[in-house]
Amino acid sequence: MDSITIDGVQLFLSNPTTLEMDWIGQPDVMEQLLAAWATIHEADLPMCPRILGQPGSGKTTLAYAAAKKINKEVYIFQCTADTRPEDLIITPVLGSKQEIRYHASSLVTAMIKGAICILDEGNRMPEKSWASLAPLLDKRRYVESILAGIQVKAHPDFRVCVTMNQDASVFEIPDYIGSRLQPKITVTYPSRENEIAILKYNIPFAQKEIIEYVVDFLQKAHKADAAYSIRDGVNITRFMLKLAAKEDHPMTSDEMKSYFKLATTKVLDEDALDVLDGTKKRKKISFPGEINKQLFKIDDLIDKLDHGPFDGDDDDDEDNTGVADARGQPARKKKK
Ligand SMILES: Nc1ncnc2c1ncn2[C@@H]1O[C@H](COP(=O)(O)OP(=O)(O)O)[C@@H](O)[C@H]1O
Ligand SMILES: [Mg+2]
Incomplete structure (x- = not known):
């Protein structure tokens, strides 16, 4: 050493x-x-x-x-x-x-x-x-x-x-x-062309059709602001190929679609498939501004607890993006 x-x-x-x-x-x-x-x-x-x-x-x-x-x-x-x-x-x-x-x-x-x-x-x-x-x-x-x-x-x-x-x-x-x-x-989302090149680079042994199919999914997800990334795309493609490895012929178009569905559900979740027909979006990643909004809510709650009886009907049923850090403590407040 x-x-x-x-x-x-x-x-x-x-x-x-x-x-x-x-x-x-x-x-x-x-x-x-x-x-x-x-x-x-x-x-x-x-x-x-x-x-x-x-x-x-x-x-x-x-x-x-x-x-x-x-x-x-x-x-x-x-x-x-x-x-x-x-x-x-x-x-x-x-x-x-x-x-x-x-x-x-x-x-x-x-x-x-x-x-x-x-x-x-x-x-x-x-x-x-x-x-x-x-x-x-x-x-x-x-x-x-x-x-x-x-x-x-x-x-x-x-x-x-x-x-x-x-x-x-x-x-x-x-x-x-x-x-x-x-x-x-x-770093923002890549163009379709670049995304194909990135997937090819990461999985050089994947069929062109499979890469294009996964990239079409990713591009739709980017447009819908669903937070799926290239890493997700790489993982989906890899898992599709592993699942299909038992077949003794190149993947057919129908097999590709069904392996895509299976791999996507396992790598992401059921909802992810909705991106394909544009019906549902994944919960967006929360950015600092949104974290702040949530934090002020928490401050508010603490205030209520400190200063009198808490009526408990605060509307917290909307998109509940986490504000906790890895140890379950709230993120620190951002100053302007
Ligand atoms: N522009 C790019 N060129 C090559 N590979 C990329 C590019 N963008 C993303 N990737 C691939 O995407 C995956 C995730 O990238 P990574 O750098 O680990 O993301 P992050 O650090 O933002 O979480 C890796 O497999 C990486 O090789
Ligand atoms: Mg990283």
Whole structure:
């Protein structure tokens, strides 16, 4: 295991992530990401963009492919609701001789090596973890490890970006962090042509007709604002092919339709099939504004509980998108 000594403290480094991932279509978001990372003058600093989009829309793929495009090593840090500040920076581990060894996170390893770090699904992380990153994300470009008692400065070539899902199961990031995570790069639904190319790339052994059938479904879903993603499309196609593998002939058109139905019900749900004839939409993903509306309702309820008898007939029977985080606590309120 690689190690490096900083201010007398030996740090053991993490390993980079190597994946086969290319970015297909949508060159504009790739351009924006690379532009944000570029420095155009010796007095210039790279930016720390956030990549937004629905789950399965290609955020992690975009970040990874962009890093590969500029021939950089990539370190992915998977953020969760349980990520503690020290997990992001340096964690002490007991060695075989009962000694304390300090392990640099993938983020800190990328900082030291001048590589790229993707903070994946950053808004699953609570505020106190974000706080430890504030100096890294502005012109100071360092982090402090309280546990190891050292400061780690980022290599000039170090770059970072954060991917964020726009769904209800996340924290709102605090404003002082949000202002450092700029620009916002949004991954949207691909065109039919690009979506076919993406599915082909992911499942090169699938028949053209099957891919086109699944993409037609996805495109209808996008138009209906049903939150089905490319990942769903990849999963449906894969499962269709696995189910049909027992047949001793290429899939017929009728078999394709019935395997599609079965795979879609299993990967998504019964309602998803309604997208095909345009009769029903999947419940839309809730965006921060909607979370806010729900939160004010909760504030209201708490207020009632605090200040007198609660009559209990609050109209909460409409589209009940979750406002709880992964641990069942409400998401934090977003400031304007
Ligand atoms: N433009 C694209 N080029 C190549 N693959 C893509 C593209 N967009 C999405 N995908 C595929 O879609 C799936 C989900 O992408 P991922 O990056 O994991 O989504 P997210 O991080 O937004 O949840 C992956 O299988 C990925 O390969
Ligand atoms: Mg992702």
